[in-house]
Amino acid sequence: MKTEISAAPLEDGTAALALLAKLMPWLTGKHSLEEILHAINAALGASLVWVLVEQEGVPQFTRVGEITCTLQDAVTLLEQSQLRRNLRAWRVICWRRHVGTLLFPENTLVGNKLKSGILCKLHVQESGLSGYFFVAFPQSTLSLSVMKNVVIILVEKLKSFLVEIISRDRAAKEIQHVIEQYKALFDRAPVLMNSFDKNNRCILWNGECERLFGWTLEQLNQQPDPLALFFPDPLVRQQVRASVNTSPAVDMHEWHPVRRDGQVLTVLWSNILLPDHSILSIGLDITARKKAEQQMERKATIDDLTGCYNRFAILQHLKALLVSCNPSDPRSHFSLLMLDLDHFKNINDRWGHLTGDAALIHFCDKIREHSDPSWLFGRLGGEEFLILMPYTSSKSALRFSQKMRATLTQTPLLSIGEKITLSFSAGLVFVTSDQVDTSVLLTLADNALYDAKRAGRSKTVIAGAFL
Numbered sequence: 001m002k003t004e005i006s007a008a009p010l011e012d013g014t015a016a017l018a019l020l021a022k023l024m025p026w027l028t029g030k031h032s033l034e035e036i037l038h039a040i041n042a043a044l045g046a047s048l049v050w051v052l053v054e055q056e057g058v059p060q061f062t063r064v065g066e067i068t069c070t071l072q073d074a075v076t077l078l079e080q081s082q083l084r085r086n087l088r089a090w091r092v093i094c095w096r097r098h099v100g101t102l103l104f105p106e107n108t109l110v111g112n113k114l115k116s117g118i119l120c121k122l123h124v125q126e127s128g129l130s131g132y133f134f135v136a137f138p139q140s141t142l143s144l145s146v147m148k149n150v151v152i153i154l155v156e157k158l159k160s161f162l163v164e165i166i167s168r169d170r171a172a173k174e175i176q177h178v179i180e181q182y183k184a185l186f187d188r189a190p191v192l193m194n195s196f197d198k199n200n201r202c203i204l205w206n207g208e209c210e211r212l213f214g215w216t217l218e219q220l221n222q223q224p225d226p227l228a229l230f231f232p233d234p235l236v237r238q239q240v241r242a243s244v245n246t247s248p249a250v251d252m253h254e255w256h257p258v259r260r261d262g263q264v265l266t267v268l269w270s271n272i273l274l275p276d277h278s279i280l281s282i283g284l285d286i287t288a289r290k291k292a293e294q295q296m297e298r299k300a301t302i303d304d305l306t307g308c309y310n311r312f313a314i315l316q317h318l319k320a321l322l323v324s325c326n327p328s329d330p331r332s333h334f335s336l337l338m339l340d341l342d343h344f345k346n347i348n349d350r351w352g353h354l355t356g357d358a359a360l361i362h363f364c365d366k367i368r369e370h371s372d373p374s375w376l377f378g379r380l381g382g383e384e385f386l387i388l389m390p391y392t393s394s395k396s397a398l399r400f401s402q403k404m405r406a407t408l409t410q411t412p413l414l415s416i417g418e419k420i421t422l423s424f425s426a427g428l429v430f431v432t433s434d435q436v437d438t439s440v441l442l443t444l445a446d447n448a449l450y451d452a453k454r455a456g457r458s459k460t461v462i463a464g465a466f467l
């Protein structure tokens with residue numbers, strides 16, 4: 001804060017009155033303490049002015065002037081033995097020379113810049129506020145007695161609104177502190193926080209947003225539609241806007257924004273309506289968690305070796321198909337094909353377990369290649385598999401098993417220069433009703449499969465009849 005007041009030589013009472021007249025407009029509760037001290041410092045031609053007050057045990061130190069001084073320097077001066085000895089007695093103390101060396105005993109370079117000074121006690125009875133006012137000058141030859149009286153008048157005037165100024169300054173500092181705390185929280189919290197105005201301009205974009213998405217606030221607002229960077233599909237973008245602008249809710253919703261490097265993320269967003277009716281979106285990046293969940297889900301349902309459903313998953317699918325099976329609705333009928341590789345043990349015994357594994361993978365790949373996408377394919381265990389074929393007649397299922405035999409003959413497994421032709425036996429059940437238990441169905445298919453093995457293998461038997 002700069003004042004228009006400049007220092008004037010202070011030889012007599014008239015000059016002092018002129019000086020006080022200049023300063024009076026500044027000595028009101030409308031200005032901050034710092035502004036007032038600046039005005040005094042400039043008007044007196046001083047190099048340092050400070051006020052140290054204590055209210056309810058909380059010290060507040062305000063300093064202006066070209067000489068920098070800390071609260072500790074002020075305390076050093078106040079602790080001078082001479083002052084302590086006369087603690088109660090004095091009200092104003094003047095130094096004609098060397099005041100700087102008392103203030104800065106360790107730093108004579110700075111100390112020598114201050115020659116004379118005045119220290120004045122402050123005490124406001126009603127508010128319990130007490131403290132000190134200090135002013136120091138670069139020269140010794142001041143009309144100190146006149147200056148002392150000027151300072152006493154200034155301090156008396158200052159005291160009348162010091163309480164008000166100090167509590168206001170303290171409140172402003174507290175607000176500033178709260179703002180800084182929230183700003184740090186906004187920038188450093190591991191949570192996404194942003195806000196877009198009605199014209200789709202981004203007005204808030206915290207550190208986590210910048211880190212995760214790879215765009216700065218400035219870069220975003222250089223775009224005609226910043227939201228399009230994250231949601232390229234106009235329809236999705238519209239849904240995002242609707243969720244933010246028209247239906248803010250605290251519930252978290254899953255969105256899939258794209259980040260700068262093209263990776264699609266999974267983010268949970270919720271929108272909070274602020275008191276000024278703007279909306280703050282808060283998000284949590286759950287991409288890694290979601291991926292881990294999907295991997296775990298996959299592990300729980302997929303057979304590691306062959307990539308088809310595991311026993312648990314395929315039997316779950318069978319139960320679900322059975323529940324929805326209705327005799328009067330042919331679309332709900334399905335075929336169940338249980339397959340078992342023939343003489344698989346021989347492959348293991350002759351070419352080793354790894355080749356046996358490769359044979360299982362080869363078999364599953366071929367089945368998948370020729371299956372209908374609506375079919376469900378799972379491994380019951382070992383070299384035994386199950387195919388569930390919704391809305392597929394036993395005739396079609398039978399045709400498929402014959403086609404697969406031909407395919408396996410035409411495309412044998414190639415292992416260490418040898419061709420291993422796979423074949424399988426199968427049991428087939430056509431299901432038209434939900435009035436049958438899964439275990440009964442599996443036994444029926446298993447018996448048919450056993451019949452196929454007994455009949456010489458490489459055959460499919462429909463439950464109850466040989467083919």
Ligand SMILES: Nc1nc2c(ncn2[C@@H]2O[C@H](COP(=O)(O)OP(=O)(O)OP(=O)(O)O)[C@@H](O)[C@H]2O)c(=O)[nH]1
Nearest residue numbers: 340341342343344345346348353354356357382383
């Ligand atoms: N390589 C490999 N072998 C397995 C796996 N699971 C089971 N087997 C083997 O599969 C073989 C199954 O042998 P068997 O039950 O006698 O059946 P098979 O030799 O196919 O004879 P039939 O079914 O009567 O035609 C056993 O040797 C098991 O050790 C697997 O994951 N990998």
